Amino acid sequence: xxxxxxxxxxxxxxxxxxxxxxxxxxxxxxxxxxxxxxxxxxxxxxxxxxxxxxxxxxxxxxxxxxxxxxxxxxxxx
Amino acid sequence: xxxxxxxxxxxxxxxxxxxxxxxxxxxxxxxxxxxxxxxxxxxxxxxxxxxxxxxxxxxxxxxxxxxxxxxxxxxxxxxxxxxxxxxxxxxxxxxxxxxxxxxxxxxxxxxx
Numbered sequence: 399x400x401x402x403x404x405x406x407x408x409x410x411x412x413x414x415x416x417x418x419x420x421x422x423x424x425x426x427x428x429x430x431x432x433x434x435x436x437x438x439x440x441x442x443x444x445x446x447x448x449x450x451x452x453x454x455x456x457x458x459x460x461x462x463x464x465x466x467x468x469x470x471x472x473x474x475x
Numbered sequence: 476x477x478x479x480x481x482x483x484x485x486x487x488x489x490x491x492x493x494x495x496x497x498x499x500x501x502x503x504x505x506x507x508x509x510x511x512x513x514x515x516x517x518x519x520x521x522x523x524x525x526x527x528x529x530x531x532x533x534x535x536x537x538x539x540x541x542x543x544x545x546x547x548x549x550x551x552x553x554x555x556x557x558x559x560x561x562x563x564x565x566x567x568x569x570x571x572x573x574x575x576x577x578x579x580x581x582x583x584x585x586x587x
Contacts, residue, residue, distance in 0.1 A: 445562050446544075453545050461545030466508075469561050 401464055402428055406456070413455035414439055418474075424466075432468040441473035448472075480537035487534075488551045491524035492581050496538050497548040498529050505529060508560035509548045515567045520584040521576060553579045 403421040410419055410433075417437040424430040433452075440448040448471040453460045460467060488494050493516070499505030501513045501523075516523050528535035528547055539545055542556045550557045552575060557563065566572035576583045 445565070446556060446558050449558070449562065450543055458545070461539065470565070 401459065403431060406431065406433065406464070406467070409457065409459075410435060410452060410455045413451070424468075429464075430466040431464075432470075434470045434472075436472050436474055438473060440471050445471065478537055478540060480533045481541050484534060484538055484541050487524075487526050488554055491522075492553055492579070493521055493523035493576075494551045495523050495525040495548055496528055496534070496551075497525050498527070500527055501525055506547070508546070511560055512548045512550060512563050515563060515572070519567070519573065519576075521581065552576065552581060555579075
């Protein structure tokens with residue numbers, strides 16, 4: 399189970415090239431991550447939509463091989 | 476409404492102003508993320524109903540497609556999908572959750 403943080407970052411980058419991404423492996427097990435994603439794409443849209451964009455970038459892995467990804471999204475200040 | 480389970484999910488959502496789809500029950504949550512949302516709802520004195528998706532595999536799978544959201548828990552207020560654990564936690568911390576409930580006329584502790 400699980401996937402390396404670098405793979406998560408690469409998938410998000412592929413969909414959101416401008417994104418500033420910070421990923422923390424919370425338990426050191428490649429399965430419990432916390433990610434902060436900052437992108438212009440999020441400006442002015444509700445949080446649910448912002449997270450859906452990130453989940454879409456992960457192409458179905460969220461809730462499957464990727465069990466726990468705590469997500470925080472925002473547009474650049 | 477192409478999936479027959481969607482109608483059942485909608486009936487659940489319509490049955491209470493605040494509906495939580497979760498793993499386990501409010502008394503015995505079976506996942507840390509579900510537990511956290513229950514804790515927030517209880518702490519804010521928000522009356523809510525819940526559906527234990529572990530007891531119904533069709534709802535468990537169907538709701539992910541229903542809301543285009545890959546994980547459980549999922550919180551609905553007055554029929555609107557609010558989010559999962561991260562969003563509910565963030566909204567609680569910023570006070571947005573309490574504002575949303577007031578706007579939608581759901582009773583709760585404003586001070587919590």
